[in-house]
Amino acid sequence: MQLSAFTAPGRFWRGNLHTHSTLSDGVLPPEEVCRRYKAEGYDFIALTDHLIGAFDYPLADTRPFRDKDFTTLIGAELHSGAMQNGELWHILAVGLPFGFTPPEAPGFSPVPGQESGPEIAARARAAGAFVAVAHPQWSGMTLDDARSIKAAHAVEVYNHGCATGCDRADGFHTADLLLSEGRRLSLVATDDAHFSEPDHFGGWVMVKAEANDPDLILEALKGGDFYSSQGPELRNVTVKEDSLTVTSSAVTTIIVQGHGSAAVARHGQSMTQGAIPLTRFAGSPWLRVTIIDAAGRKAWSNPIWR
Template structure:
């Protein structure tokens, strides 16, 4: 992931990439969901209803709910295949065509002989979508499961609905297993909002573009020119010969993680511009940055590969 995008022209747009409506099992209509996110200050959402036969394989068309201040990306939560634990796969396809062909997924149980997750992820990517592996902790996903999908752009490492409802909302371990196998994936934070619990407005992506259009946002997601957050903001990340410099909103802790147990950590009060040594990370091919504010809310950079 490049870091130069932090200072290039444009602005960061706040968006949620995992949301449900009455098109599948959500509480509110697509229009109401879009209205609520806009009222909360979001610039865009992807409405990702469950792409199963139970709901007639919906790819919910949200184009009518766009306006000069708010846009949408067409998407769905894709289900097919079976993981090692017997559970059905959950993948996010953001930027799908409305006529994307469904798999044989009549309900939320796995079906013998159905299309594999690797296949539908590749089909979605080939159709122009940004593909993310959804809530790996909640799914009980193994490293072998995750390695089987080669077409994903990202792993959903923070799922607010899963955090709220079952405390299984993180996916950093799966992401790092993949990174350590030279899979150059990014990460996303999202809601998985259904609005029948406090599962909304908790995790988001901040995407840097010149324009708030679905086309520009989708291109930026694929390029990795974004970061993820539950509150704090990252303003810039820079490298010197032996340090990483981070500009952010007031932080209590800044952590730079790398392969294995390698980290650089700084604790303080209201830190907004700090430099951390990379000495302990010199053997890691990648690093990522976590910002923690005094309330415990976090922001995460995408992995940064040190070979450029």
């Protein structure tokens, strides 16, 4: 058994799925945001400005910044309704159509009568978007909150802006609990870049597709044909009955995680392949892989369902 990211046709394309500009609370105009990501070697980005009334409900048109080497996906960060802590929902939607009707969200506080978070997530998915639960740790999200977003394709498991701005970057606890409840979710790393601090070029997705085309990239995201990274490259993940084999760029640690406390690590120098026995995972319906390089940078596979 292999993850679809390594069996799907095409090649890997590097992209960021969570970015802001002067259309909402970012520092740089959309054209400059796109220019910087392209100059940094990215193949695509989604400019996901806050779709709220305080910024006149922007849905950034980044199509003029596409060229033969760089493309964009249309998206937004959606806000509507209150989580259990009373704060406004943040939901990432990539691949929105320009006709998407914004919620009634005048600002960053919930208001009576507006759509709930689950409702706007479902509406975005029905409109064709790839939907992710954004920065669970930063948001103070409860497990019940996360469970309620039935329309999610993914959980944002690493958010670089939340790492640099408040040390609340993590979404793995939320994702792992949902996986153990049977939710078939993928895992995304993002920047959430505003360019007001060093919140950019720190986490991305590597998407497998036959061309760097917005429709093909979106289809691959929905199909889980990608992995996430801060730098290391995952090159293959293969599961046999009693072991899991990882092939990668040079790393010092390979970890397999599963249900509950199940985890096994291998450590070494400049490892490019490692096999992990699966005895520890006999009761786990899912597995995922983390690799760590000598600089401490990580890459993460999507879950493997057994």
